[in-house]
Amino acid sequence: MVAGSFVDPHGPEGTYAWGARTPDALSLALMVLGAAALVFRRVAPMYVLAATATVSVVELVTGEPRAPVVMSAVVALYTVAATTDRPTTWRVGFATMALLTGIAMFVGPLPWYAQENLGIFAWTGMAAAAGDAVRSRRAFVDAIRERAERAERTREEEARRRVAEERLRIARDLHDVVAHHIALVNVQAGVAAHVMDKRPDQAKEALSHVRTASRSALDELRATVGLLRQSGDPEAPTEPAPGLDRLDDLVGTFRNAGLPVEVARAKDAPTLPAAVDLAAFRVVQEALTNVHKHAGPDARAEVSVVHVGPNVEITVLDNGPEATPGRSVPEEGGGHGLLGMRERVSALGGTLSAGPRYGGGFRVHAILPVKARTTGAVSPTTNSGDTGA
Template sequence: MSRPLDRARHHLKAHPLALDAVLAAGVLACMVAGSFVEPHDQDAVSWSIRTPDLLSLVLMALAALALVFRRRAPLTVLALTGTASIIECVTGDPRAPVAMAAVIALYTVASTTDRPTTWRAGLLTMTVLTSAAMLAGPLPWYAQENLAIFAWTGIGATAGDAVRSRRAFVQAIRERAEKAERTREEEARRRVAEERLRIARDLHDVVAHHIALVNVQAGVAAHVMDKRPDQAKEALAHVREASRSALNELRATVGLLRQSGDPEAPTEPAPGLARLDELVGTFRSAGLPVEVARADHGTTLPAAVDLAAYRVIQEALTNVRKHAGTDAKAEVSVVRVGPNVEITVLDDGAGDDDDPDNGGGHGLLGMRERVTALRGTLTTGPRYGGGFRVHAILPVKTRAAARDEPGEPV
């Protein structure tokens, strides 16, 4: 039984003009039925006492016909039904309930327009119809029928305004829910993009560093294989060590993509300046003289800053080894300056390729992204007299670490 009713309700919602026509027919039936009621019987309401005159029937039909178009032109329909009600109040004796159509039209105005329009239209309709009924009608001004017009028009305006407010409230909730859903999706896409970029930087740093060392050592081994097999064996050992280190770091980086709780996920912390000597040793074993000067002893860096400093030095030395020439030397300094730690990598290379990113790589871009993400600054460029300089300034305390610190006592 409910299924046919649901289909009929959906059909009427899809065809609002048909719904208004059905409503107009119902209102017309109620007005015609009410016009046969004798309101002055003292004992009870009696039927078939009187028959409405032709003018009343015409006014009722016109008012009901106007209600068919109440959604398209609510104010115009209110004016037409109000005019018909005024004419009936003045000429009807006894009066027919044409004002019922004006109440429905006023409800439509209140439910489809804004509140100021509802107030103006409601007060005007209540005042005009009630005044016409009290002053020009055949009944005494204090009759219940006159007061009923005032009450019903007020109820129509109030009910329409309540429906409009409820619709606006539901629409606002729906819009907020849709906005929240879009915001969640955008935030998820942003986080995915940031994670992909971070993993891409890590992979670039790991692969570029170790593969460059493998390439150098393999070239050395191939060059001295016949004449100095001992040196070739040592170079191949360095190749094996660099390959093992590359595999370990790749395994650690790719492990970040594993699901949480995976027993094969890496548990070793990310590299930092504590492993700087080990990093420099790999370059020295590849034939790049590197001098290290540190003035940051006792400084504890946040994990993100520590990793960024390590990667900047790693990428800068890799670029020196790849682009600065075979006779180049490098200098690395790590200095604590106030609230920052400054990383400087210098070389005196005289290679043909002065720009480390001429080959279309992403080394300098990756370093800049890392430093900028921590609200630091990165300066790169050729040195006067030859060579290249990489200078990074990183904050010792990130904003997240600063928020976690307890405040000073008052």
């Protein structure tokens, strides 16, 4: 405003002349007041607009030569438009434009058609339009950000819900596994108590069975305790926990559903521990389910179960498309079924990898130790000697 007050727009040959005029003391005071009011424009935009419009009107009526004090009102009007709603912007904007332009045309010292008067109309109109555009842009960006945050929260909640369901299923499976061992312990303990006096050798053998069964139960409980639901479990199912001995039945259900599946498995494979056998079965089940859901109508699947040293390796291959959103790799945040498989395998100290195959299709590969390592599967708050869950 101070710089503009020294410029004469009516210089020689229609050009601007710098230093051709000098503002008087009243104009300088009004410019200072207008600029000082703008300091509070974000705190009280309406009051600041009223104050700057007042000093602008005083300058329009008394100023000679005229100083651009009205620019303070232009900035204040922009702030009002950027911080209020559109109806308020229309009402306040037109009122400000009409007031300042009308006073400049009919009360000011210049002719009503002077370009300075038309400039006031243009500047106030542009300020209201620019402020409304900025407000609309901010609202649009905020809406997009809110939708993105809501979608992220929904995705995380859905993931947590799916994981909770998988943990509940593991808890139910574990019920069957542990119940088997506890029943065996109960029977053998009864035998030992019955023959302790007359046949101590048979009692000793029964107690050995009790020790073996209880150790197996403890190992399987430690392997899964970190994944179990802590409270509010519904009643556990009564059917036995599935294992690889039911692999043919599982594959048959997918074949009946139209998915060709080939199985490669050694006939004389050793018996797996119950927890490992269950995890292997669930990995094959989930992998074939993903093939059936995502690999397309012409997909084919191959399942192999191979014993390699101290581990058993399960591989499920298909010839479907390279990647779909529902079959993303667990590290990328999608695929709740893959996340459940990863938790189940990790609880036994194994590893699982899943990803697209070169040339098309998908591959799920799990390595499970036959003697499950339970160190990493125990919850941090669970003592290694505590079996409570």
